[in-house]
Amino acid sequence: LSLGRPVPIPDELSAPFWAAAAEHRLVLARCSRCDALAHPPDAICPHCHHTDPDFTYEEVSGRATVCSWTVLHQSFLPGFDELLPLVLVDARLDGPDDVRLIGRLVDGSQADLSAGDAVDVIFEDLAPDVAVPAFALNRQ
């Protein structure tokens, strides 16, 4: 019996993110108290530390800039062996908020990659109604 990749289990704060991800839309939480994007959303706003951030969820573009990456030649989780070597990218979403996401680069390990490259958030379908963010190089 081979196990698949782990799937995200939504909680109260993350449910809007994962519901949108299933539709291949990137939605982030914004604190109603300080107006900053909070990712990951926390019961206490990570910026203003308010205990009732009353998050609103808004769609963002998913255009991002590569900060770093690592290429996995070994995975400690099930379901990734056939994807090795697997490129994981750390990218900052364009815009005023310092939000950084980590996801697989679907272009693969042969892609020419540099810090500062433009990438777009796309989504990988893991199961019916379950998709997780990944990145694709934007060559425009």
Added chain:
Amino acid sequence: MTFKRDAVAIVGYAQSQIARHFDRTLGAVALDTARDAIADAGLRPEQIDGFTSSALLPSAGAHVVQDGVTTVSSNWLAAHLGVNPRYATGFQGFGQLPGSVMLAVNAITSGAADYVLVHRALHNPVAKYHANPMQEAQGPDQWTAPQGYFGPLAMIGMTYNEYLQRYGASREAMTTVVVEARKNGARIPWSYWHGKPLTEDEYLAAPLVSDPICRYDADIPVDGVACFVLTSAERARDLPHRPVYVSGFGSGAPARQRLHLHWPLDDLYEVGRETARRLWTSAGIGPDEVDVPQLYDGFSPFIYFWLEVLGFCAEGEAHRFVRDGGIDSDAPKGLAILSGGGALGNGRMHGVPQMLECYLQLSGRAGERQRADTRVGIACHASPHYGGVIAYRSEAQ
């Protein structure tokens, strides 16, 4: 407030052999090592009235945690030594060994305990160290594990590559760090790597795990135990060995929340610089006054980060500093940051080699490895932005 320098001293120690797997339980070895350390300090077990430690098993794997088998807590150790201490507690944070030492210092200076045993017992489970059969990613893991980002090797690979890209450094420069650690570790009788130095070619031929991290950039998981006995400077005068004083402390953690196990380089530098400032301010010294600088190397890139935040070289320059012979412990002008072998040269002992080398060199007990004119040491543990560092002195100011 100013740090109460040199009020507490290390007065004895014991270090077990470091092995891939003990043929006895971790608890049994910890108990024998504790008894040896107490005897080394010229004390009896019933005189130990304080116990501090961290019982963390530093693995992302799905291992059952069992006190006395996979970990050893202070309470377990005290109970099995057959003493009922006034004070026994564990440290809950990063930089587990400096954190545990500071709990001991606080207990002694407050009078909560007179003689404190600080220990660290590390275990290597027989199963694959970081492997985890996770199918449901919950809590912090939900943001990263479904993408495949999991465990400390991916974490440090990401941070290390950010450094390489930003400063135009090559993977090859790190050869110097790992070969230096293994050279010194090969000279240490209790080390897992005793008699087994690493060549540059072996390092460069090693398989990549989380590129740019290769097999030898990570310390090897081991079974091992170390114990130290601490007491007040006054009581230390009546004990057999030359005391080594706790003279300063720096620690920190980022306020900025990130994804689980995501360590952006800017966070690391920002908090790391503050950790270093706290160390130098509390100890009343600067980097030029350190004779025994023991930097943490559980992953090799930590050496670059500590060298830079502590001010031994400029930010972004550590890869050149090490390549230019800056850390050769056998060179007259080398900064011997890995003279104790570190984690890469001993095994995954979580800050023990750094603290032990400071103690041995400053107490004059390093034997054949004794270096000249050793008065001030620093022992780092973990990352500069999620860790700690202690300054030690051979003479109270």
